[in-house]
Amino acid sequence: MKIIFEPRSSIILYNFLSKISKKKPFILPSNICPIVPAIFFKAKFPFEIIDISLDTMEIDKTVILEKLKKTPTAYSGILWLRSYGVNNNNEDLFKSIKKINSSLVIIDDRCLMKPKFDHTYKHSDLIIYSTGYSKFVDYDWGGFGFINNKVYSYHSQKQIFINDHLRELTKSFKYCMEKGTKYEYSDSKWLGGTLELDYKNYKNKILNDLPNISKHKKRINSLYLNNIPKQAQLPGNYHDWRFNILVNNKVQFLKSIINKKLFASNHYYPITKLINYGYAPNSEKLFNHVINLFNDKRYTETMAIDTIDIVNKHIKKWGVPEL
Secondary structure, three states, X not given: OEEEEEOOHHHHHHHHHHOOOOOOOEEEEOOOOOHXXXXXXXXXXXXXXEOEOXXXXXXXXXXXXXHHHHOOOOOOEEEEEOHHHOOOOOHHHHHHHHHHOOOOEEEEEOOOOXXXXXXXXXXXXXXXXXXXXXXXXXXXXXXXXXXXXXXXOOOOOOOOOOHXXXXXXXXXXXXXXXXXXXXXXXXXXXXXXXXXXXXXXXXXXXXXXXHHHHHXXXXXXXXXXXXXXXXXXXXXXXXXXXXXXXXXXXXXXXXXXXXOOOOEEEOOOOHHHHOOOOOOHHHHHHHHHEEEEOOOOOOOXXXXXXXXXXXXXXXXXXXXXXX
């Protein structure tokens, strides 16, 4: 596999899609960041959306295999999201997809995962990592990936980039989510950025910073793990990116967090709801109940302890939902 390096991981995905000549639909998960469908809109690449499984919080494997077996030549491929940065082994699934149709493209979106530079994966055609804002390694820029260069070519395209256009795009996402209205894509010069380091120094910086980042996350996570009721926690392998919990009355919980000048975030808003594309009940259920607690460089142990106090008071009052 060949290494790719760009100012943002979104640029890698856009450039990769732009080189695929036959634009049959891609399959996307319903719980993905809205920037991903925006990339597909910009590339004029069609897509379909599949709901996630509540067991794995990734695309429902049974549904996707049934769909591909039924119409094996109807799709360009699948974009597989590692929800919450979970490091599940999906090689058997990817192998099964390739057996159905070897030309199906598999994009392994690892943007929320801890960056890795050594790969022996046999079935992915593109693996993407990010060091953008709020990712595991947060530089507010940077993305890299690995491409199956035996089958696919990659060319870095020079884009005119206007940062205000990117701000307007994210504002429009936020507005539609808050109002519950349909998002309508309008093209602009929102895709781009600047490389602040060459690849060698970028890689070395990540490798040098990872031990301290991981140590800090582990320290904050241990506070959450040991002081929040187990029934409110997602499984242990879903906490690398942020620490994820289940609550009822999510709106009130977030108000309590904000009132104490602390931070927490929502699970991704269902893309089906954002672009008015059918109904994804499992993604909606997660969106209604999952809260991401911070464990990054901006969050101190004192902040985590104060957050735990709010979590436990909220759970005592409102209980814990069942997925």
